Amino acid sequence: MLTKRASLKLATAFAALMVAGSANAAEKLRLLTWADYAPADIVAQFTKETGIEVEVTLSNNEEMISKLRATQGAGFDLVQPSQDRIAGPQQEFGIYKPIDLSKLKSDLFIASMLEATKKNTTLDGKVYGVPHIWGTDGLIVNTKAAPKVADYNDLCDAAIAGKSSFRAKRPALIAFAFANGMDPFASYKDAKAYAAMMDKVGAKLAECKKNVKFFWDGKDQLLNALRSGEVVAAMAWDTGGWKLSSENADIKFVAPKSGALGWVDTFAIPSKGRNDDAAYKWINFNMRPEIAAKIAASAGNFTASNGADKLMQGKLKDQFAESFPKAAIDNIKWYPAVPAGIEEIEGKVLDRLKAGS
Amino acid sequence: MKPAHRLTLFLLMAPAILWLGLLIILPHVEILILSFSQRVAPRVYEFGFGNYLEFFTEPLYWRTFARTAIMSIMVTVITLVLAFPIAMYIARVAQGRVKAMLLLLCLLPFWVSELVRTLGWMMLLRETGIISYLLRMTGLASQPVELLYNDGAVILGLVYGGLLFMIVPLANALESLEPSVVEAGFDLGGSRWTVLRRIVIPHAMPGIVAGSIIVFMLTVGNFATPVLLGGKNGLWFTEQIYAQFITRFNWPQGAAFGILLLLLSSAIVWAGLRLTRQSLGTTLRQA
């Protein structure tokens, strides 16, 4: 029985979290983050410098929010959701606490990025997130097998029937909206217009579905399929494309004509975090250029740390330069904060997409 | 009863009661309460049946459930058909060590997690997988064959996961069938089919029902197998619940779906019992 199992799991998870929480010594930082964002050597160095131990839990956007929601913001001292997923959930569930910007060394951040993130994560005049890692969603293309793929719509081209893929998640909706001449971000505040737009995008995707081998779910699943040639073009994150590119020069990350989707993962502090000092220390430590460069290399993405790019190894920079000519950079669509209720509209469209045949 | 005895009994029962209460009943009650709350504004919820209405008014949801239920029934039937001869062999032909070995063999796949088992099937079935390769090697296919990401693959994976839970109660039920009763069935002129239909199957009925209930419930509530093996058209109802809880942050809706899954699958089991004229009591005793 799912309900039984699911609720059991939830119950035990809560229990475990509470026990873990209460047993914690003061000098421990409980970090909820993405894979590769807290490599072991960086953690070791932090502990050596500050004496604070770091307990790392890996997750993704949805799970981070779900976990915090389940405990009303307890269980972790620092989390790293994407910047567009802060204001909405905060309004809905109150799971974060405002950032005390005076405790951060703001000159460690790329100023424009810090400003943009602050703006996006502000609710009632308080800032809830600062930027850490950023990257884009675009197209990974096997240029030999699918030379013509240059925009999201090309995933639906009959030439690559049964060999394309995207995630049945919100980025696909946003991407196909842009690719078909709509601007979803402009309609964020107008639920009705947004719903109408999403219906259109849903219809487009449903039509495209016959071309899709599968809706990918895990990154490794997609990369494996691209490696083996089962999939020749997919909408995915830039890092995956660059990774494959270094294995097989035919595979490239392409910034789509209608624009790559830009995301920024942040630092945010849960409302019931108990070690804010350690959290600020970790943020400041992480934004030091030499540390940020190491993390960027580990994650394969870029960082919001000011000056880290000069320290980074050449390869990633070259790949970035190849994928993003100047015009493509300017064309990146940065996710604005997701207003509450938007996910509901998108969810139904996605459900229909997955269920319909 | 002396007070001391009563205390002993209480202490002995305490873990079971705690387990039942804290880990089964309490979460269900909480889910039930949650399922009746509706969001009106950020952080404002009110009591209502909206989440349940949503299920019945949005064809997407009840169609997904119907699809899940029908496929689960198919899986149960296929599992039963496959498990019956195996259980028959284990119960009536195999002796001693061979019997233990066979049961162990059935159990073996369950020593690894469901996820690993499912990934194993993915390696076999994928376009660049072993079966596709063999088909090409033997000339049965001219180009790579995709066997994954369709309903057939989901059913295959679920049947595989359900077999053991069907074989054990079936073998149990069949083992208690006296050999001379079967012989009498033949002796009085029955063909193999007649003996199977009129003697073996009716005798094994409690085992069949028990196994079918277990397999059906496990299948309806399965998550990993349909997600990993399923195609782009295949949405399992549990995925719907997961989506509501985790990606949609809509706990009340997810809770309502959970309760509906519990109620509707129980109703199907009840209908199945009525149809086969079995009672849950005798079935549980048999299993």
Added chain:
Amino acid sequence: MSQSTDLDLVNVTKQFGTHAAVNNVTFSVARGEFFSILGPSGCGKTTLMRMIAGFENPTSGDIRIRDKSMIGVPANRRPVNMVFQSLALFPMMSVGENIAYGLTCRGVGRAEADERATRMLERVGLKGFGERRVTALSGGQRQRVAIARCLVLEPTLVLLDEPLGALDLKLREHMKIELKQLQGQFNTTFAYITHDQSEALVMSDRIAVMNQGRFEQVGSPRELYHNPATPFVASFVGETNRWQGDVASASNGAVTVRLSTGGMLHGRGGVSQGAALSFVRPEAVALAQDAAALSSLPNRFEGRVSAVLFDGAASSLLIETPGFDQPVRAVLPQAGPLAGIEVGEAVHLGWTADAMKVFAA
């Protein structure tokens, strides 16, 4: 001859590995006969019966029913039905369904099968039991259902595999008579296997005594009882006194045996020298208060009652007699001058030479 027989076994042998469970058995059962196979457990009688029913195949030899070879004919095609030791009623069916089962297997329509089952139930005295569950019947009723289930098919031959074994004594006695009556009433050939000599003696027209895969003797109950052909039959069928000794002299069938403990006995048998076994039935031992009453008997002794084994009509006395290594068993007199005899009393005993069978040991 074969025209009037229902069952013929010709040189039937069944090997299990190197062990011959049934060893070269030949016999015939006449139409309408009640034929029993009597033997201790493990003698091969069950294997023999299972071969006739079709659950086992003979290693060699032929099984013929009404002159048709049954070799290669599966159990469900043989005109033979079996009453199992456990009865093997179908617990998932009602009494009526149990009886109609065989008919429906033959393609008899539902209505007619029910009708015939109902009539059969009446004939075996279970009128109105058709709807009952078989688990709700008494032992005797279950027995009747098991037999009715076979008889309704009007088989050439009914096999019965110790069907009375599970019943208590009183019911067993009753069922013996009932079985015999049923057999007469339906005039069906019965082949009955048992290890209980009393069942075989009471019901059978003829009995085959089986031991270690072979038939020792085939004959009517009286023949077996009074003229056993082998020492095994003599000791297995009925109660008997058994003494071991050596032939002292023999002529023309009359044998004198000297027991190692000194007694000299006179009997009849085909043995002329060497070790011998002597058998005397308890009821052949005549008892008297004084020696004169037994003066005409060649075997006369005096002993002392060592035990009274009271068992109603089957009661017996054990008499400690000089010259014998164990007490002589005799029937307890329950009328006449010796009625009420007590342990410790002296008594004279004797028997005729005809009453004592002597076999080579």
